[in-house]
Amino acid sequence: MRRVRYRVATSLDGYIAGPKGEIDWIVQDPTMDWASLFAGFDTALLGRRTYELTKQPGAPGWPAGWRIYLFSTTLAPEQDPDVTLVRKDAGAAVGALRAGTGRDIWLFGGGSLFRSLLEARQVDIVELAVMPVLLGGGVPFLETGAPITRLKLAHAESSPSGIVVLQYEVPDATPA
Helix, strand or coil, rough: CEEEEEEEEEECCCCCEECCCCCCCCCCCCCCHHHHHHHCEEEEEEHHHHHHCCHHHHHHHHCCCCEEEEEEECCCHHHCCCEECCCCCCCHHHHHHHHCCCCCEEEEEEHHHHHHHHHHCCCCEEEEEEEEECCCCCECCCCCCCCCCEEEEEEECCCCCCEEEEEEEECCCCCC
């Protein structure tokens, strides 16, 4: 079974983007092994706002061969031929992906999509890269209205740049 991993950078006060969607506050850590991280995934899930951030000039592209799924009710299907648009029932769509073959699935963002997939019990792991910064407002890590979900700490580490990475298992995830 493929796992869905919500891997996201967050400020210490729980925001994944600033009030205007800015992400320039994310600390760049020279010790981060991006190739190793990317090797564990072959699929990414994005909400509309996160998708739009990834299309900004200068934003890095996705690794070759990755499947990108965009969850939006407002964007047109022809918006981007390189992504698969999912308009409804995100939980069922992700359940089908989890039951298929491949590597882990990166729930890249954002907080609204995370909430809906958490409600559908389709998130296996929550991985936070907690940045040593306080934003005071912005896009929350988890949208209001999510169910109370108990997590089990699986791993914790810190980097010389002050980033603390926390990995939690979601015991209530639905098995594929």
